[in-house]
Amino acid sequence: MSMFCFQCQEAAKGTGCTVRGVCGKTDNVANLQDLLIYALKGVSIYNLEAKKLGIKNEAADQFIMESLFATITNANFDKNAFVDRIKTALVLRGEVKEQLLKAGGKTEDNLHDAATWSADSVEEFMVKAEKAGVLSTENEDVRSLRELIIYGIKGMAAYAKHAYVLGYKEDSTLEFIQKALVATIDDSLSADDLVALTMETGKFGVNVMALLDKANTTTYGNPEITKVNIAVRNNPGILISGHDLKDMEALLKQTEGTGIDVYTHSEMLPANYYPAFKKYDHFVGNYGNAWWKQDKEFESFNGPILMTTNCLVPPKDSYKDRVYTTSVVGFEGLKHIETENGEKNFSAMIEHARKCQPPVEIERGEIVGGFAHNTVLSLADKVVGAVKSGAIKRFFVMAGCDGRMKSRDYYTEFAEQLPKDTVILTAGCAKYRYNKLELGDIGGIPRVLDAGQCNDSYSLAVIALKLKEVFELEDINELPISYNIAWYEQKAVIVLLALLYLGVKNIHLGPTLPAFLSPNVANVLVENFGIGGITDVEKDIQMFMGEALA
Numbered sequence: 319m320s321m322f323c324f325q326c327q328e329a330a331k332g333t334g335c336t337v338r339g340v341c342g343k344t345d346n347v348a349n350l351q352d353l354l355i356y357a358l359k360g361v362s363i364y365n366l367e368a369k370k371l372g373i374k375n376e377a378a379d380q381f382i383m384e385s386l387f388a389t390i391t392n393a394n395f396d397k398n399a400f401v402d403r404i405k406t407a408l409v410l411r412g413e414v415k416e417q418l419l420k421a422g423g424k425t426e427d428n429l430h431d432a433a434t435w436s437a438d439s440v441e442e443f444m445v446k447a448e449k450a451g452v453l454s455t456e457n458e459d460v461r462s463l464r465e466l467i468i469y470g471i472k473g474m475a476a477y478a479k480h481a482y483v484l485g486y487k488e489d490s491t492l493e494f495i496q497k498a499l500v501a502t503i504d505d506s507l508s509a510d511d512l513v514a515l516t517m518e519t520g521k522f523g524v525n526v527m528a529l530l531d532k533a534n535t536t537t538y539g540n541p542e543i544t545k546v547n548i549a550v551r552n553n554p555g556i557l558i559s560g561h562d563l564k565d566m567e568a569l570l571k572q573t574e575g576t577g578i579d580v581y582t583h584s585e586m587l588p589a590n591y592y593p594a595f596k597k598y599d600h601f602v603g604n605y606g607n608a609w610w611k612q613d614k615e616f617e618s619f620n621g622p623i624l625m626t627t628n629c630l631v632p633p634k635d636s637y638k639d640r641v642y643t644t645s646v647v648g649f650e651g652l653k654h655i656e657t658e659n660g661e662k663n664f665s666a667m668i669e670h671a672r673k674c675q676p677p678v679e680i681e682r683g684e685i686v687g688g689f690a691h692n693t694v695l696s697l698a699d700k701v702v703g704a705v706k707s708g709a710i711k712r713f714f715v716m717a718g719c720d721g722r723m724k725s726r727d728y729y730t731e732f733a734e735q736l737p738k739d740t741v742i743l744t745a746g747c748a749k750y751r752y753n754k755l756e757l758g759d760i761g762g763i764p765r766v767l768d769a770g771q772c773n774d775s776y777s778l779a780v781i782a783l784k785l786k787e788v789f790e791l792e793d794i795n796e797l798p799i800s801y802n803i804a805w806y807e808q809k810a811v812i813v814l815l816a817l818l819y820l821g822v823k824n825i826h827l828g829p830t831l832p833a834f835l836s837p838n839v840a841n842v843l844v845e846n847f848g849i850g851g852i853t854d855v856e857k858d859i860q861m862f863m864g865e866a867l868a
Contacts, residue, residue: 321345322453324833325469326391327721327806333833342632343395349447350400351389355468356450357407358382359503360432362496364414364425369493371421378410379492383482386475386495388646391807392609393628396648401440408436430503462836463512464502466811469834470519471495473812476561476627477526477773479646483564486533494522513842520819523812527776531691534563534773539593540692541770545684546590547603548754550677551579556667557605557619557677559583559612560626561771563592565644565662569624570598572664578671581605583615584629585747588770591688604685605677608720608750616641618678622667624655628807629747640674642667685753687768689743691780694767701763702788705798709760711739712863713799715782717775717813718748719806725829726751729804731855733757733766737863741765743781746772748804775813779820794821800862801825802852805832818847828852 324334326341339348365378385403388394411433418425425433432450437443455461471494478491501507501515535541556578558569566582566589573580579602582589587604589595606615609629616623616633622640625647632649633641644655644662655662694701704710714736720726733742733752742752742765749768757765769777786794805814805827817825824847831840831851843849852858 321348322451323348324452325465325472325808327719327830327832328723329833332830341392344397346397346444347395347400349444349451350397350404352451353443353447354385354389354400354404354407355499356432356446357404357411358385359499360430360435361407361411361414362499363430363433364411364418366493366496366500367423367425368414368418368421371418371423373417373421374489375410375414375417378414379489379496380482381406381410382496382499383475383478383492384646386472387479387627388648390472390476390628390809392630393646394648395630395632396650398650399648401443404443432503458836459509459838460512462834462839463509463516465834466815466832466839467498467512467516467519468502469808469811470516470523470815471498471812473807473809474519474523474526476809477523477530477812480562480627480773481526481530481533483562484533484537486529488525488529491522491526491529494518516815517819519812520815520817523816524776524779524819527773527779527813527816530773531776534592535690535692538563538567538595541588541591541688541690541774542593543686543693544591544596544688545686546587547684548605549603549682550581550605550679551602552676553577553579553600554671554674555579555581555602555605555619555621555677556664556671557581557583557616557621557623558586558589558626559609559623560629560647561585561773562626562645563589565624565626566595568662569664570595570601573600573668574598576600576668576672578621578668581619581677583612583623584609584750585771586626587685588687588768588774591690591770606680608747610720610722615680618680620677621674622670624664624667640670681754683754685768686764686766687753687770689764689767689777690769690774691777691784694769694777694781695784697763698784698788700761702785704761704763705789709739710741710763711737711798713741713743713797714862715743715778715799715801715803716748716752717743717745717769717772717778718804718810719772720747720750720804721806721829723829726804728829728852728855729802730755732802732858735855735859737859738765741767743767743769743778743799745769745775745778746810751804772809772813775816779817782822783820795823802858802862803827804829822847824848824850826850826852826858
């Protein structure tokens with residue numbers, strides 16, 4: 319095989335991509351991503367020792383965080399970007415080592431190869447990558463646990479990065495990420511040790527999601543119940559996709575008064591819910607659906623598109639010249655907007671937009687959202703009353719990701735067939751499977767409550783914990799809440815681990831269970847947490863509602 323990657327839900331044949339990623343990444347990019355992770359482990363070895371002596375290297379902390387983010391599925395496909403990151407990692411490793419030794423610190427005599435290897439050329443990188451990939455851990459169960467932890471901290475790094483750009487960070491989270499990286503090359507750790515570390519990863523996942531929630535709401539206000547327009551106007555437009563709200567703010571400021579309209583796409587839809595963005599008259603609404611439909615929707619949009627985070631699909635030549643990337647996103651041949659002195663300049667996109675036709679309208683109407691924890695808790699009396707009266711029998715958490723597989727139609731059918739006395743709590747792009755259905759309401763409470771991006775899954779945990787308190791329950795699993803979550807990439811992994819840390823059991827994942835879970839590790843999750851898959855809609859609804867009656 320020329321590569322091996324099984325970090326996302328669409329891993330080829332349910333086991334792993336071995337020639338080219340289903341996501342579109344080449345074998346070279348996949349292998350360089352593996353080598354970058356290996357290099358980050360080496361940097362972390364020295365950086366953790368330096369921290370013990372009070373040495374803080376913020377450049378190293380930030381680089382490790384951003385580099386993990388860059389390896390998330392559908393974030394960066396640019397081989398040269400990863401070559402540059404690996405070179406930077408080796409330089410940083412040397413700098414941190416020098417700081418450590420100058421401060422009187424010592425290094426072990428038998429340091430792991432991740433802390434000592436060196437190479438200069440791309441060819442040498444490719445040779446080294448063959449020995450540093452996922453399959454270098456021979457024991458299947460240890461490999462499974464190590465990768466589960468790594469994918470969890472990839473998601474954690476993404477959330478930490480979003481908070482960081484808004485001026486919020488927790489050193490303990492960044493230190494844990496590095497601790498976890500080093501643990502995945504520590505052969506002295508047993509499977510039980512790695513299981514414990516997995517739970518600790520969930521703990522820090524809760525912390526980083528709470529931090530990001532604080533960063534977003536403090537900066538832009540609490541999301542409000544909002545009717546989001548999905549039609550278009552007759553002006554040239556710029557489409558912004560991904561998750562980064564700071565980029566959203568900068569783009570709105572720079573396009574104000576230019577005659578250019580701004581539309582959100584996919585996971586940027588929840589930007590429409592924030593008070594700070596509603597003051598912009600040229601902020602029109604949302605265009606299109608989940609990330610995987612962008613090959614058609616970017617075509618019909620006509621104007622420039624800004625990709626702020628992961629969720630990029632390799633672009634078609636027909637619109638490739640209109641796609642701009644920023645932050646950790648990359649694809650060879652696309653124009654990249656860098657941060658300079660803490661700011662980004664979108665003038666090139668604005669000039670480009672002036673020369674483009676307005677978007678082609680693909681639908682009309684509105685989507686209702688903005689049900690983050692602050693909003694839902696303000697309706698707590700109404701919600702609790704509906705539960706106590708029997709008007710609401712059960713809540714279904716259907717958060718997570720969308721994807722290309724035909725089997726994901728399951729989630730549309732599941733939403734359609736749920737009893738009318740149930741409510742869906744959602745976050746992430748999984749909602750596009752049902753957020754435009756006419757599912758009605760229960761006493762004025764919409765049957766689909768959208769908390770926001772996958773980043774906002776924290777809201778669903780806060781809501782559940784508050785309901786547990788209101789109903790005076792000892793166990794969160796006594797609540798009338800079922801979890802039927804669609805997953806795709808690594809941010810969904812950290813959400814899952816966070817829920818497990820909070821004690822949530824009987825979570826069902828689909829459309830398939832992760833390929834990186836070995837049979838034994840999957841059994842541990844089943845036995846300890848009741849993790850399950852999905853079957854067919856009717857059987858699963860009967861199963862969930864049977865639990866409700868039990």
